Amino acid sequence: MSDVVAPLEIFPEDWRRGLAVVAHPDDMEYGAAAAVARWTRQGKEISYVLVTDGEAGIATMPPADVGPLRRQEQIDSCAVVGVDEVEFLGLPDGSVVEGLGLRADLAAAVRRHRPEVVLSINFRDSWGGHSWNHADHRAVGRALLDAVRDAANPWMFPERGAAWSGVRFVAFSGSPEPTHAVDTTETFDAGVRSLEAHRVYLEHLGGDMASPDAFLRGAAESTGPRIGVELAAAFELVG
Numbered sequence: 569m570s571d572v573v574a575p576l577e578i579f580p581e582d583w584r585r586g587l588a589v590v591a592h593p594d595d596m597e598y599g600a601a602a603a604v605a606r607w608t609r610q611g612k613e614i615s616y617v618l619v620t621d622g623e624a625g626i627a628t629m630p631p632a633d634v635g636p637l638r639r640q641e642q643i644d645s646c647a648v649v650g651v652d653e654v655e656f657l658g659l660p661d662g663s664v665v666e667g668l669g670l671r672a673d674l675a676a677a678v679r680r681h682r683p684e685v686v687l688s689i690n691f692r693d694s695w696g697g698h699s700w701n702h703a704d705h706r707a708v709g710r711a712l713l714d715a716v717r718d719a720a721n722p723w724m725f726p727e728r729g730a731a732w733s734g735v736r737f738v739a740f741s742g743s744p745e746p747t748h749a750v751d752t753t754e755t756f757d758a759g760v761r762s763l764e765a766h767r768v769y770l771e772h773l774g775g776d777m778a779s780p781d782a783f784l785r786g787a788a789e790s791t792g793p794r795i796g797v798e799l800a801a802a803f804e805l806v807g
Contacts, residue, residue, distance in 0.1 A: 602759025608650030674715035679729035
């Protein structure tokens, strides 16, 4: 069998306003923060919406203590990559359910922020191979795709703001089926520092994901050659 990896398309950058919508604090930082740093340096406006506070993410600490800590870590993390608008929906971590309620909340967020591009994390069942994606990631990602369509329809959730049909596509980081990539060679270090801002979370995390530079560099180095650069972040574009 061939070891050649297919090239990826270059991520379109002819847009000005983006919105990142993810389930938990740290979701964007595990792969996409360096891309956000690149785009904010270009003058693009990017806001974040966190569906949960990630309060169930540290097994040895009570959720009531973890939630506020992780909110602040996310705000600090965003500041590293030039993002100063961070919104938290406050849904329960680990119990996010795909359905009309979530779609309405996410459609309302799209209408509030009026992005051209929406960013998120892998919504597919697997990360690739014999793995299983987090239930919150799956629910948020699939509901987000529906919510973008809902946001454009004035008859869907009319009480949740004026319709917005300006979203061009949704881009998912960490997908096992990437289609595009963006050069992060110059902003990779900012992406690492953004993940390092999740200090308390990382202190309680074991394995490869507890080492920000090593974990992120491996993925960036394997993706870069697919668009002819040293380091890159991959995304699956839908829409």
